[in-house]
Structure formats: structure tokens, C-alpha cells
Amino acid sequence: MPIPLCLLFDSDGTLVDSEIILAEVMGELLPTFDLPFSAQQYIEEFRGVRFRTIIDKLGKHHGILGEESYSEMEREMRHLTEQRMRAELLPIDCIPEALESLVKYPKAVVSNGPERKVRCAMESTGLSKHFGDNFYSAYNLGIWKPDPGLYLKAAESMEQPPERCVVIDDAIVGVAAGLAAGMQVIHFNRFPKKEKTPEGAIVIHHASELPKTVALLAAKIECS
Known part of the structure; x- marks a missing residue:
């Protein structure tokens, strides 16, 4: 055989x-770190792209995040995404x-x-x-x-x-x-x-x- x-x-x-959950979490969280972003932008431009790559590309236009701020943002993004995935996915x-x-x-x-x-x-x-x-x-x-x-x-x-x-x-x-x-x-x-x-x-x-x-x-x- x-x-x-x-x-x-x-x-x-x-x-x-899961992409809509991730998009919505990022659309809500990133602007609190002075990175303008929307769920629609994720769906249209960044599906499947590494999170760090997304933040680096946004940073070129809106200001590069320091490592401490980036780490804080990623931790919060992962936490919120997991919460919603376990409840809604x-x-x-x-x-x-x-x-x-x-x-x-x-x-x-x-x-x-x-x-x-x-x-x-x-x-x-x-x-x-x-x-x-x-x-x-x-x-x-x-x-x-x-x-x-x-x-x-x-x-x-x-x-x-x-x-x-x-x-x-x-x-x-x-x-x-x-x-x-x-x-x-x-x-x-x-x-x-x-x-x-x-x-x-x-x-x-x-x-x-x-x-x-x-x-x-x-x-x-x-x-x-």
C-alpha cells in the first residue's frame, strides 16, 4: 500500500x-499604545503575518515602541486573545x-x-x-x-x-x-x-x- x-x-x-478574534483584540489594544489600527486593517493587510512584523511596520509610520512597551502589549494581546478563544472560538x-x-x-x-x-x-x-x-x-x-x-x-x-x-x-x-x-x-x-x-x-x-x-x-x- x-x-x-x-x-x-x-x-x-x-x-x-480565530482571525476575527485576534483582529478585534488588536484593533482595541494597539491604539492604547499609540499605534492606530483596526480589525479591518488586520484582515485586509496582515492575515497570517508575525505579530512582531506587524508592530514593526506600524512603528515606521507611528513611532517605534520600546522593548518594554512591546513586551507589555504582546503579553496583554496574548492574554485577551486566549480568554476570548476559550469562550468563543x-x-x-x-x-x-x-x-x-x-x-x-x-x-x-x-x-x-x-x-x-x-x-x-x-x-x-x-x-x-x-x-x-x-x-x-x-x-x-x-x-x-x-x-x-x-x-x-x-x-x-x-x-x-x-x-x-x-x-x-x-x-x-x-x-x-x-x-x-x-x-x-x-x-x-x-x-x-x-x-x-x-x-x-x-x-x-x-x-x-x-x-x-x-x-x-x-x-x-x-x-x-
């Missing part, structure tokens, strides 16, 4: 509907059913977020059972998407060659990372009117499309 492909999932916006529509259909495939969550946040998201939505202990955080590995190294490190840890890995990511930074890593990439494009799927990635618009797309990829790879 052929070895199943390894599925590497992003977390925020791919598995769980839901999986993306049809993701639980899709994961049940993909039970034979080894899986991991590969995120630009801290591991604590990823585990909180999976526990709060009941998705942890699909991933075992396969959680790979940019904060632990020191590599952030769009650098392909984060997905490559996850594949190495999963003992899978890049060409047998499938990245499922909703953010352009994650799609770019997967393509640069030489992996198959499924762009879960939930905002097709605003985002264009990069060349080389396969596009889906709803999680219900995922099992069939993975099966077609698996058949294509086995025949090549």
Missing part, C-alpha cells in the same frame, strides 16, 4: 475561525468533518503563532485528537512564514520528504512558504474577491472540498 501523504495545516483561518465550517474524512493521513499543525495559542485553539474546538502531539510553532523553531524553513522543519520532524507533504494554508504568507519548500500546496482561499491564489498552488474555497482535493493529489503523485 502506498504511504499516505503528510498533511501540514495552518491554524488561524484554516482550522479555526469555533472551527472553520466543515473542518471537523473534513478531518474525520482524512483520518488515514498523518497530520500536523504548523503555525506562525505561539504553541500555547495553537494548543488552546485545538483544545477549545475539539480538534486536538486529529494531530496528536504534532504542533510546530514558529516561536519554538525561530522561523516564521513566508520562510519555507518552518514547513521544512515540520516535515523533517514528521519524517516525511517535502514532496510527500501537502500544505493547507489560508494566508498568502503560508502558501508562499509551502511552495518555496517544494511541497504540494492547497490554498484555502476564503476571500477570493480580495486574494489571488499564487501560481503553483491548488485553490479551494470551502473545507468540504478538502478530502476530494487531497485524494486527487495523492492519486496524481502515486501515478507520477
Whole structure:
């Protein structure tokens, strides 16, 4: 029997509907540190981007934060986000059913977020059972998407060659990372009117499309 492909999932916006929570928390918190920001700005410009990168870009226009202020802001942001996630977070529509259909495939969550946040998201939505202990955080590995190294490190840890890995990511930074890593990439494009799927990635618009797309990829790879 052929070895199943390894599925590497992003977390925020791919598995769980956490981006609106993060956007709202940042939209409320950042202005208290004299950084004008809105939830809409996060959704339109910064989905999937490392928090530090966002703050540094804002700082170029509104003033660089000192390290003490940055640390205070990040602690508060993480605390408020976790509180809301535990109370409100839901999986993306049809993701639980899709994961049940993909039970034979080894899986991991590969995120630009801290591991604590990823585990909180999976526990709060009941998705942890699909991933075992396969959680790979940019904060632990020191590599952030769009650098392909984060997905490559996850594949190495999963003992899978890049060409047998499938990245499922909703953010352009994650799609770019997967393509640069030489992996198959499924762009879960939930905002097709605003985002264009990069060349080389396969596009889906709803999680219900995922099992069939993975099966077609698996058949294509086995025949090549």
C-alpha cells in the first residue's frame, strides 16, 4: 500500500475561525499604545503575518515602541486573545468533518503563532485528537512564514520528504512558504474577491472540498 501523504495545516483561518478574534483584540489594544489600527486593517493587510512584523511596520509610520512597551502589549494581546478563544472560538465550517474524512493521513499543525495559542485553539474546538502531539510553532523553531524553513522543519520532524507533504494554508504568507519548500500546496482561499491564489498552488474555497482535493493529489503523485 502506498504511504499516505503528510498533511501540514495552518491554524488561524484554516482550522479555526480565530482571525476575527485576534483582529478585534488588536484593533482595541494597539491604539492604547499609540499605534492606530483596526480589525479591518488586520484582515485586509496582515492575515497570517508575525505579530512582531506587524508592530514593526506600524512603528515606521507611528513611532517605534520600546522593548518594554512591546513586551507589555504582546503579553496583554496574548492574554485577551486566549480568554476570548476559550469562550468563543469555533472551527472553520466543515473542518471537523473534513478531518474525520482524512483520518488515514498523518497530520500536523504548523503555525506562525505561539504553541500555547495553537494548543488552546485545538483544545477549545475539539480538534486536538486529529494531530496528536504534532504542533510546530514558529516561536519554538525561530522561523516564521513566508520562510519555507518552518514547513521544512515540520516535515523533517514528521519524517516525511517535502514532496510527500501537502500544505493547507489560508494566508498568502503560508502558501508562499509551502511552495518555496517544494511541497504540494492547497490554498484555502476564503476571500477570493480580495486574494489571488499564487501560481503553483491548488485553490479551494470551502473545507468540504478538502478530502476530494487531497485524494486527487495523492492519486496524481502515486501515478507520477
